[in-house]
Amino acid sequence: MELTGAEIFVECLEAEGVDTLFGYPGGAVLFLYDALYQATDRINHILVRHEQGAVHAAEGYAKATNKPGVVLVTSGPGATNAVTGIADAYMDSVPLVVFTGQVPRAMIGNDAFQEVDIVGITRPCVKHNFLVTDIDDLAVTIKKAFYLARSGRPGPVLVDIPKDITQIRTEFSYPETVSIRSYNPTVKGNKRQIRRAIDLILAAEKPMLYTGGGVVLGDAAEELTQLTRDLGFPITNTLMGLGGYPATDEQFVGMLGMHGTYEANTAMHESDLVIAIGARFDDRVTGNIDKFCPHAKFIHVDIDPSSISKNVHVDVPIVGDVKWVLKALLEELRSRDGVTGATTRAQIAPWWQQINEWRKMDCLKYDQDDDTIRAQYVVDKFWEITGGDAYVCSDVGQHQMWAAQYYKFDKPLRWINSGGLGTMGFGLPAAMGVQIAHPEATVGCITGDGSIQMCIQELATCTQYQLPIKVINLNNGYLGMVRQWQEFFYQKRYAMSYMDALPDFVKLAESYGHIGMRIEKPGDVEGALKEAMALQNRLVFMDFITKQEGNVYPMIPAGAGQNEMILV
Amino acid sequence: MGNLSSETAKRHVISILIENESGALSRVSGLFSARGYNIESLTVAPTEDGSLSRLTLVTRGNDEIIEQIIKQLHKLIEVVKLMDLAEYAHIEREMMLVKVDVQKKGACESVKRLADIFRARIIDVSDKTYTLEATGHREKVSALLNALSELPVIEVVRSGSMGIARGSSSLRL
Ligand SMILES: Cc1cc2nc3c(=O)[nH]c(=O)nc-3n(C[C@H](O)[C@H](O)[C@H](O)COP(=O)(O)OP(=O)(O)OC[C@H]3O[C@@H](n4cnc5c(N)ncnc54)[C@H](O)[C@@H]3O)c2cc1C
Ligand SMILES: Cc1ncc(C[n+]2csc(CCOP(=O)(O)OP(=O)(O)O)c2C)c(N)n1
Numbered sequence: 001m002e003l004t005g006a007e008i009f010v011e012c013l014e015a016e017g018v019d020t021l022f023g024y025p026g027g028a029v030l031f032l033y034d035a036l037y038q039a040t041d042r043i044n045h046i047l048v049r050h051e052q053g054a055v056h057a058a059e060g061y062a063k064a065t066n067k068p069g070v071v072l073v074t075s076g077p078g079a080t081n082a083v084t085g086i087a088d089a090y091m092d093s094v095p096l097v098v099f100t101g102q103v104p105r106a107m108i109g110n111d112a113f114q115e116v117d118i119v120g121i122t123r124p125c126v127k128h129n130f131l132v133t134d135i136d137d138l139a140v141t142i143k144k145a146f147y148l149a150r151s152g153r154p155g156p157v158l159v160d161i162p163k164d165i166t167q168i169r170t171e172f173s174y175p176e177t178v179s180i181r182s183y184n185p186t187v188k189g190n191k192r193q194i195r196r197a198i199d200l201i202l203a204a205e206k207p208m209l210y211t212g213g214g215v216v217l218g219d220a221a222e223e224l225t226q227l228t229r230d231l232g233f234p235i236t237n238t239l240m241g242l243g244g245y246p247a248t249d250e251q252f253v254g255m256l257g258m259h260g261t262y263e264a265n266t267a268m269h270e271s272d273l274v275i276a277i278g279a280r281f282d283d284r285v286t287g288n289i290d291k292f293c294p295h296a297k298f299i300h301v302d303i304d305p306s307s308i309s310k311n312v313h314v315d316v317p318i319v320g321d322v323k324w325v326l327k328a329l330l331e332e333l334r335s336r337d338g339v340t341g342a343t344t345r346a347q348i349a350p351w352w353q354q355i356n357e358w359r360k361m362d363c364l365k366y367d368q369d370d371d372t373i374r375a376q377y378v379v380d381k382f383w384e385i386t387g388g389d390a391y392v393c394s395d396v397g398q399h400q401m402w403a404a405q406y407y408k409f410d411k412p413l414r415w416i417n418s419g420g421l422g423t424m425g426f427g428l429p430a431a432m433g434v435q436i437a438h439p440e441a442t443v444g445c446i447t448g449d450g451s452i453q454m455c456i457q458e459l460a461t462c463t464q465y466q467l468p469i470k471v472i473n474l475n476n477g478y479l480g481m482v483r484q485w486q487e488f489f490y491q492k493r494y495a496m497s498y499m500d501a502l503p504d505f506v507k508l509a510e511s512y513g514h515i516g517m518r519i520e521k522p523g524d525v526e527g528a529l530k531e532a533m534a535l536q537n538r539l540v541f542m543d544f545i546t547k548q549e550g551n552v553y554p555m556i557p558a559g560a561g562q563n564e565m566i567l568v
Numbered sequence: 569m570g571n572l573s574s575e576t577a578k579r580h581v582i583s584i585l586i587e588n589e590s591g592a593l594s595r596v597s598g599l600f601s602a603r604g605y606n607i608e609s610l611t612v613a614p615t616e617d618g619s620l621s622r623l624t625l626v627t628r629g630n631d632e633i634i635e636q637i638i639k640q641l642h643k644l645i646e647v648v649k650l651m652d653l654a655e656y657a658h659i660e661r662e663m664m665l666v667k668v669d670v671q672k673k674g675a676c677e678s679v680k681r682l683a684d685i686f687r688a689r690i691i692d693v694s695d696k697t698y699t700l701e702a703t704g705h706r707e708k709v710s711a712l713l714n715a716l717s718e719l720p721v722i723e724v725v726r727s728g729s730m731g732i733a734r735g736s737s738s739l740r741l
Pocket of ligand 1: 092152212214239241277278307397
């Protein structure tokens with residue numbers, strides 16, 4: 001059958017099972033939009049209000065489903081507006097396929113109207129990208145893009161399509177499979193290393209499971225939970241790994257890293273065996289690398305060989321898919337004679353005693369007085385009221401850390417935030433993507449007065465598609481995270497961290513057609529949250545006026561070791 | 569101990585087979601600049617298989633850095649295969665074209681003598697200049713250039729190193 005490039009585009013999306021697409025039109029993608037217009041019953045296109053919002057929405061969709069998020073934007077400014085989101089997805093290994101329009105082939109390189117070399121611009125922040133130069137390559141390129149985005153270590157893939165290609169016709173057939181000779185991610189871990197890992201595990205006295213985003217991305221929460229319970233070992237998660245293991249479980253010692261718990265960081269510091277699974281030893285986790293885990297051997301499971309021995313020297317590297325490797329580790333463990341949960345628990349009994357001592361520090365305690373709302377308290381209550389079962393998106397800053405510390409995630413894919421790039425503006429559009437993926441679910445957006453203003457225009461998208469997101473604005477009147485650093489390390493010189501001229505968020509929400517609330521008294525927090533939850537079909541913007549100079553504790557200052565935490 | 573030790577940097581010649589596609593080369597060079605790796609030289613040309621180019625890259629780094637470089641190169645979708653020649657007995661060659669001013673008395677003779685010693689060839693002659701072509705290990709080529717530097721050297725063109733493993737080891741699909 002002969003189809004136009006634009007029709008082929010639609011057919012390919014359908015063949016890939018794409019039901020939702022986030023985008024914004026423009027000259028170079030008019031044919032594509034025309035074809036989508038005629039396929040409205042098959043593919044749901046969500047019109048955002050800024051291309052950055054389209055990419056974050058697609059990320060939210062992907063992070064809450066583990067399916068690739070799909071974006072369509074026009075050439076030039078449409079494409080450059082998408083770059084922040086693409087870089088964000090690259091840092092957090094989010095599977096995305098981003099389509100950009102390009103000027104017609106004959107005009108490429110001529111500084112044509114709305115021409116940018118988006119393939120060149122995004123090269124360092126995509127898993128891969130393509131410029132389609134022949135209509136006969138279009139279908140196979142799209143197939144490759146989806147394959148690359150979701151296989152191996154996931155990531156964003158960009159496909160740049162010149163306008164003339166969307167107009168001309170060719171014979172269409174969608175390839176069933178695709179192979180790329182130079183790309184073959186290792187799924188199965190090396191058996192010998194798996195045996196060595198179990199040997200080390202059975203000899204450890206102070207082991208720590210340190211697991212990350214890879215467990216969530218690799219759909220391996222169940223296997224991880226099984227192995228951890230079988231072993232009876234303590235487990236900590238990175239910011240990106242939260243939900244990979246139930247946070248309310250006794251064996252979970254909290255998040256680790258810069259704003260991790262006292263017990264998690266101290267235990268890492270004292271550990272003799274760190275079992276890293278789908279985590280990449282980020283500097284927010286290790287602090288000063290020279291002081292990191294001075295007594296430990298390392299086992300490291302990761303699908304990306306370049307994550308292994310990048311920041312720390314690893315004793316047992318296992319390259320493979322986390323789900324496969326966890327199953328293999330369990331099998332190997334169960335094959336060992338005389339080894340049971342009871343023996344491995346007994347093996348580390350003194351270690352648990354020690355950890356439970358550290359726990360008594362109760363490093364996340366805070367006092368909620370009658371006068372000023374503590375941000376921690378709002379998150380606590382939100383967790384309580386939603387039964388820990390909401391999808392929680394966040395922006396970037398103090399509120400993000402409080403969300404991570406006080407919302408206890410028991411399930412994977414529930415915690416949606418920007419970790420690697422730390423992109424303010426991520427929260428609201430990401431929440432849109434999540435709500436579209438899970439129309440019936442409770443979706444919260446925990447944000448700050450700074451971050452929310454970076455993609456505030458998406459409130460209009462929420463109106464158009466009736467997305468009942470619960471926006472929790474932890475309004476401290478500051479760029480709080482910046483202010484905290486200035487308080488600690490720049491003698492309280494608050495350079496540009498005061499958010500002057502804040503809008504009236506209640507009126508703002510109302511003007512977009514939503515419900516706005518301002519909550520100023522601690523006594524009103526619970527009632528407001530309950531009221532918002534009861535408004536099931538409405539977006540509710542809750543502006544919580546919180547303590548202005550609150551700080552996130554514990555904190556490991558930059559350059560310090562894990563045992564050098566600031567506690568209050 | 570978790571941290572990576574830093575030992576002295578070693579020179580590595582890395583041969584790479586890469587898809588012969590536009591943009592592939594800039595992915596390699598972009599990787600080096602983005603991650604702060606050093607490139608001493610880089611040569612590239614098509615191979616007998618039209619779908620592949622062969623790239624020879626010379627870099628320096630300690631073992632950990634070289635390990636990362638190789639992993640990061642592998643991670644580029646268009647890199648099909650590579651070989652770190654430092655792990656093999658190998659031969660390394662570089663070509664140099666050099667133009668010298670021979671107007672000074674006796675200059676012609678000394679250029680001819682040096683060409684002889686270094687097995688270089690004189691490939692162009694004018695009333696004012698001689699142009700030489702020399703091939704050999706980078707150090708030999710440098711030594712020739714050094715010897716020529718008594719004369720006014722007008723222009724030097726070096727190809728950068730190429731390498732191949734000795735014996736039956738080879739980089740092919
Ligand atoms: C303000 C701020 C403060 C922060 N503070 C902290 C903090 O206190 N603590 C903290 O932990 N982080 C913190 N972060 C986040 C930090 O910057 C990193 O994003 C985070 O630590 C990385 O998490 P990760 O190691 O789980 O890796 P991810 O970025 O989630 O990477 C996943 C890893 O898993 C691998 N992988 C993917 N899929 C698979 C698979 N199927 N099988 C096997 N492996 C796979 C990938 O190759 C990769 O190596 C903070 C961020 C911000 C913005
Ligand atoms: C796009 C972008 N610009 C700047 C920063 C640097 N930054 C990190 S946190 C922060 C303050 C965030 O303020 P707010 O959203 O009000 O949250 P709070 O820390 O007060 O909870 C800033 C400016 C960033 N992460 N992202």
